[in-house]
Amino acid sequence: MAVLVMAACGGTRGGETTIAGTDTGTPLQGELLVSAAASLADVFAAIGSDFEAANPGVEVQLNLGSSASLRQQVLEGAPADVYASADTANMARLVEAGETTGDPVVFARNRMEIAVPAGNPAAITGLGDFADPRLLIGLCAEQVPCGAYALEVLGNAGVTPSVDSNEPDVRALLTKIAAGELDAGITYLTDVLSAGGGVEGLAIPEDVNVTVDYPIATLAGAPNPEIAARFVDFVFSGQGQAILDGYGFSSP
Amino acid sequence: MTHSKPERRRPGARPPIVLIILGCLGLALFLIPLAGLLARTPWSELPRLLTGDLVTDALRLSLTTSLLATLIAAVIGVPLAWLIARVEFPGRSLVRGVVTLPLVLPPVVGGAALLFALGRRGLIGEPLAGLTGLVLPFSTSGVVLANTFVAMPFLVITVEAALRNLDHRFEAAAATLGAGRWTVLRRVTLPMIGPSLVAGLTLTWARALGEFGATITFAGNLQGRTQTLPLAVFVALESDRDTAVALSLVMVAVSLAVLVILRERWWKAL
Numbered sequence: 001m002a003v004l005v006m007a008a009c010g011g012t013r014g015g016e017t018t019i020a021g022t023d024t025g026t027p028l029q030g031e032l033l034v035s036a037a038a039s040l041a042d043v044f045a046a047i048g049s050d051f052e053a054a055n056p057g058v059e060v061q062l063n064l065g066s067s068a069s070l071r072q073q074v075l076e077g078a079p080a081d082v083y084a085s086a087d088t089a090n091m092a093r094l095v096e097a098g099e100t101t102g103d104p105v106v107f108a109r110n111r112m113e114i115a116v117p118a119g120n121p122a123a124i125t126g127l128g129d130f131a132d133p134r135l136l137i138g139l140c141a142e143q144v145p146c147g148a149y150a151l152e153v154l155g156n157a158g159v160t161p162s163v164d165s166n167e168p169d170v171r172a173l174l175t176k177i178a179a180g181e182l183d184a185g186i187t188y189l190t191d192v193l194s195a196g197g198g199v200e201g202l203a204i205p206e207d208v209n210v211t212v213d214y215p216i217a218t219l220a221g222a223p224n225p226e227i228a229a230r231f232v233d234f235v236f237s238g239q240g241q242a243i244l245d246g247y248g249f250s251s252p
Numbered sequence: 253m254t255h256s257k258p259e260r261r262r263p264g265a266r267p268p269i270v271l272i273i274l275g276c277l278g279l280a281l282f283l284i285p286l287a288g289l290l291a292r293t294p295w296s297e298l299p300r301l302l303t304g305d306l307v308t309d310a311l312r313l314s315l316t317t318s319l320l321a322t323l324i325a326a327v328i329g330v331p332l333a334w335l336i337a338r339v340e341f342p343g344r345s346l347v348r349g350v351v352t353l354p355l356v357l358p359p360v361v362g363g364a365a366l367l368f369a370l371g372r373r374g375l376i377g378e379p380l381a382g383l384t385g386l387v388l389p390f391s392t393s394g395v396v397l398a399n400t401f402v403a404m405p406f407l408v409i410t411v412e413a414a415l416r417n418l419d420h421r422f423e424a425a426a427a428t429l430g431a432g433r434w435t436v437l438r439r440v441t442l443p444m445i446g447p448s449l450v451a452g453l454t455l456t457w458a459r460a461l462g463e464f465g466a467t468i469t470f471a472g473n474l475q476g477r478t479q480t481l482p483l484a485v486f487v488a489l490e491s492d493r494d495t496a497v498a499l500s501l502v503m504v505a506v507s508l509a510v511l512v513i514l515r516e517r518w519w520k521a522l
Binding site: 136141164166180 | 487
């Protein structure tokens, strides 16, 4: 429900600004496959539907997953048009392999936050609690960006975590925190916002937190390169950036 | 091949060509992915990859949890099969349906259901944790439970079918000759359904070994505690394809070895 409500909010907010996708002449036609990091699920759903509204002939399909597995799919020849990653490392590997057209550009920024079940039943106060072996602590697996960032944050804070589960992606981690099965985890700030009432966020001190860059690029193997380029423009437009802002992302 | 059954077709008669073509297509479906795996295997790196912590921990955990799940399934699944097959009770067909549910349900759904029931905040899990301090999610016991949940239907279905097809007159004859109910079960019934029992146990073990969805949803993923081979493959695929392929190869080798040996020795009935 929360997702639907927020998507609707994004839509109205976007409707007030100019529509970037319609300012060139030819109407676009076809399907666009956007491979986007799991943490972009809700905001890209909103951006996608606004882009569709601005380009009636276009259908946006979101392919969501961890940035690493999406990158792997592209390398194995999956026919995606656009790739949006939650880190620059996975994007760099696609650039190296010659899978992108043009240089990737950072379109949004995010921060990490401590996520606890509603009401904070284990009375977590900060990163120091992550070393307590009596608590059930979850992180994303270190192979996916949210896990790598979490370890970076903990490293900055000098905390060696006592981890009970390395979840395959950020949504799986949030589900277990919302269910109260994990006492605490580290996720993106935007995910705590979109998880609704089941999860509460605790801020991570600025001096140990990391800034998460989201780069986007059109892909060399894109079946619809023209729509892909237009979609990337749309993400950078006032309308696109406003939707991102509505979901808690900050502009680069 | 002294065990072949000559009555099925006359020696020298050719099998219909349509069957050969379709059968080979079926076999190709199984062989082609295997070939893909073998083609991607970094053979020279294999010894180093296979002796790493990640692989040995996952292999040890997978073998112990899948065997424990099979053992538990034998202890509680065979009596369940016997009850469904032999006792008339109201709602029996519903019970049959419930028993086969984990076969149809996506394992992730099964894992979530286990979490809602037996998690720390779950229907049964909360009082259980309050009384005994036992917390099943994120523990090796949780892996065994998830494995048993997903795999036991194979045992129940196989044994139940065998019991229903059994000629009751053998058991009746033993009883008239003075054997008690326990002796009949032990000396007549169990030996007669022996091949089906072995087949059911094998299928259960194989399903438990490959279990992924319910395990990662209910028990999480931690090396040495809950990270079984399938989970290790999944996580490794994200970053280190060579390790993922090596792990997959271990799974294929272990499963194939056990299934082929069992099939040759005991599993002639199916």
